[in-house]
Structure formats: structure tokens, C-alpha cells
Amino acid sequence: MSRDEKELLYAESHEWVDVSDVDGAKIATIGISAFAIEQLNDLVYMDMPQTGRILGAGEEFGEVESVKAVSPLYSPVSGEIVEVHSELADSLDQLKENPYDFGWIMKVKLNDESSLDSLLDYAAYKQQCSEAG
Amino acid sequence: MAIDQAILESEYPGPTLRFYGWSAPTLSLGYFQKLADRERHKESAELTLVRRSTGGGAIVHDRELTYSVVLPCQSQRELFQSASNLGAILELYESVHQSVIDTLGEFGVHATLHKDSLASENSNILLSEPEPFLCFQRRSEWDLTVSGYKVVGSAQRRVRGKILQHGSLLLGASCFAPQLPGVSEFDRVQLATEKMAPEKVAAHLMKKLGTKLGVHWSAETLSSEEQELSKVIRKSRFADPTWTARH
Numbered sequence: 001m002s003r004d005e006k007e008l009l010y011a012e013s014h015e016w017v018d019v020s021d022v023d024g025a026k027i028a029t030i031g032i033s034a035f036a037i038e039q040l041n042d043l044v045y046m047d048m049p050q051t052g053r054i055l056g057a058g059e060e061f062g063e064v065e066s067v068k069a070v071s072p073l074y075s076p077v078s079g080e081i082v083e084v085h086s087e088l089a090d091s092l093d094q095l096k097e098n099p100y101d102f103g104w105i106m107k108v109k110l111n112d113e114s115s116l117d118s119l120l121d122y123a124a125y126k127q128q129c130s131e132a133g
Numbered sequence: 134m135a136i137d138q139a140i141l142e143s144e145y146p147g148p149t150l151r152f153y154g155w156s157a158p159t160l161s162l163g164y165f166q167k168l169a170d171r172e173r174h175k176e177s178a179e180l181t182l183v184r185r186s187t188g189g190g191a192i193v194h195d196r197e198l199t200y201s202v203v204l205p206c207q208s209q210r211e212l213f214q215s216a217s218n219l220g221a222i223l224e225l226y227e228s229v230h231q232s233v234i235d236t237l238g239e240f241g242v243h244a245t246l247h248k249d250s251l252a253s254e255n256s257n258i259l260l261s262e263p264e265p266f267l268c269f270q271r272r273s274e275w276d277l278t279v280s281g282y283k284v285v286g287s288a289q290r291r292v293r294g295k296i297l298q299h300g301s302l303l304l305g306a307s308c309f310a311p312q313l314p315g316v317s318e319f320d321r322v323q324l325a326t327e328k329m330a331p332e333k334v335a336a337h338l339m340k341k342l343g344t345k346l347g348v349h350w351s352a353e354t355l356s357s358e359e360q361e362l363s364k365v366i367r368k369s370r371f372a373d374p375t376w377t378a379r380h
């Protein structure tokens with residue numbers, strides 16, 4: 001099943017969030033938006049986070065390198081990393097083709113759902129991107 | 134390296150430009166380069182090694198002028214909007230490298246951005262797969278070349294609200310990387326090495342970059358916070374073998 005980008009939430013720093021209920025817990029699947037990947041066009045390296053780590057909303061969880069710049073990735077939500085997409089770092093060329101399905105980076109079990117309140121819906125995020133472009 | 138990082142991570146004092154040299158020839162790896170790839174470059178095998186916090190390829194720091202510049206961005210969003218790019222801020226590359234071009238022009242050296250020389254010059258380096266180990270054997274459109282040879286290698290790191298760009302201007306070839314000529318060694322240039330003393334080049338570059346960025350630089354020493362933080366960063370990162378071996 002493919003994710004619909006219009007149904008996702010977004011951070012200003014361009015991570016997307018897909019929240020689902022799993023056994024009574026809220027699990028956020030997180031990746032980088034298609035717009036961001038387009039801008040990062042020659043993304044060459046990604047440092048992946050570790051399962052089990054507790055993240056606060058806005059906390060750095062990884063790093064990417066593009067055009068010789070190393071940039072941080074920020075967690076849009078607060079919670080524990082329960083799963084990491086281990087194949088992604090070696091398959092970054094596939095990110096562009098499939099940012100919302102193959103391109104997921106990690107799954108976070110939310111410990112504070114209020115962190116979702118500051119995220120943007122698709123329309124607001126598109127507005128941000130158009131202002132940036 | 135630790136001082137550059139400390140300036141980046143300390144409370145922001147305003148745009149900061151720093152020039153420095155190296156007490157001994159040193160090989161620096163790009164942040165994501167594999168430690169084992171060092172074996173691909175035999176000439177620098179004996180050199181002290183450090184891993185940078187910035188991306189790109191390895192650099193033999195020897196006969197060069199090293200610069201670093203730290204600039205502000207108030208928020209991730211503003212950083213993005215000012216750059217229209219999530220990776221490098223290409224405008225900063227262009228500002229610094231154009232200032233270096235203007236500086237080298239003062240010494241009679243004709244340098245160009247690689248993107249401007251692609252159609253007119255032959256590259257003297259054979260680009261190949263995998264990507265070359267040394268930064269100066271790689272090419273991107275904002276790189277600066279003289280006679281087809283790359284003479285400035287720059288790389289960036291972002292943190293929240295700020296960006297560090299540092300880089301090396303090759304003034305002369307190192308015996309630890311003899312395949313890479315410096316700007317004082319091109320036949321067409323015919324200039325005396327002493328004319329290109331690092332201090333002189335730095336003075337010109339400071340002036341030209343200040344004009345380009347709209348910044349009036351004033352000489353300052355490191356703050357006590359920057360000094361203390363640089364010691365911590367040096368110990369916990371750049372001098373720590375686990376940092377050097379992280380990839």
C-alpha cells in the first residue's frame with residue numbers, strides 16, 4: 001500500500017510523518033519529503049539512528065551529506081525509535097523515486113502526542129515549499 | 134578543526150572569518166569518508182590524520198591557506214528559504230570562491246569557477262569511478278580552478294541556525310600530494326612564491342569577502358566560551374580515535 005503524500009504531516013524542516021495505531025500505541029513513521037529530496041539532488045550519505053533511542057521533538061537524529069555539506073536531520077516527534085530502515089543508507093538513489101514508501105527512515109513510538117500539534121498538513125507544507133522556491 | 138567547530142557551536146557573536154595554518158602536514162578525511170580509503174593515497178600514508186565535521190573528500194593540509202567562515206540563519210526555515218537548497222548553501226560557496234578569484238587576480242593568477250571553465254578548458258585530472266579520494270581531484274560546478282586544476286577545496290556543515298564553511302587554498306604542491314599543484318606553480322603565472330605569503334593572501338581575501346558579504350571585519354580573539362568549547366570538542370571528537378574511525 002502506498003502512502004498518500006496528501007495524508008501525511010510535515011515538519012518545517014522537511015521530514016514527513018505518518019501516524020498509525022499499532023496495538024494501542026501511536027507509531028510515527030518518518031522520512032524526508034519529496035520536495036526536500038529534490039533539493040538535495042545528489043544526496044550521497046546518510047547516518048541512520050539507533051533503535052531504542054529516545055528522541056525529543058526537534059532533536060537531531062541523523063545526518064546527511066549533499067554537495068559537500070553535512071546537514072542534520074531533526075525528529076518531528078517525541079518518542080522511542082522502535083525500528084530503523086537499515087537498507088536505506090545503501091540505497092539512497094531509490095529515495096527520489098519512492099520517498100514515501102521505500103524512503104522511510106525510522107518508526108518512533110510516541111510518548112507525547114502533543115508534538116504532532118506543531119506539524120503542518122499537506123496544504124500548509126506545500127505553501128511553505130512554494131514560498132521557499 | 135576544533136576551533137572552527139567551537140565557533141559554530143558557541144553563542145553566535147556575528148559573522149566570523151578565521152584564517153589558520155597547520156603545525157605539521159596533516160591529512161583530513163571528509164566526515165563520511167571511510168577510514169580504510171586512506172590506503173588509496175600512498176603519498177600521505179605517514180601523515181597525522183583528522184576527520185573533519187564537513188563533507189567532501191580528503192585534503193592534504195600542507196602548503197595552503199586555510200579559512201573558515203561561520204554565518205547565521207535564524208531558523209531552519211529561513212536557512213532553507215535563503216538557500217533554496219537543503220544541502221549546501223551554494224551562494225556561500227560562490228561568494229567565497231568569487232572572492233578568492235578576485236584575490237588571486239591581485240597576484241596575477243587567473244582562476245575561474247569550474248562551471249564557467251567546463252566548455253573552454255580541458256580538465257587536467259581524469260575523473261573516474263569510484264569518486265576520487267582527494268578533494269582536489271573531485272569536481273563540482275562551484276569549485277575554483279586554475280588551468281583546469283582545482284586549487285580551492287571547501288565544505289560546509291550546518292547546525293541549527295548557523296553554517297560553517299571551511300576550506301583550503303592550495304598555495305604550493307605538497308610532497309605528500311605531489312599530483313596537486315598550488316597556485317604559485319603554474320608556468321603561465323610566473324610569480325614568486327614569497328609574493329603569495331599566506332598572510333598577504335588572507336588580507337586580500339578578508340577584504341574582498343567582507344565586501345561580498347556586506348560585513349566589516351574587526352580583529353578579535355576567541356571568546357572564553359569558544360576556547361573552552363574547542364578544548365572539549367578536540368578531546369571528545371577530533372583527537373578521539375573513535376571519531377576518526379567512525380566510518
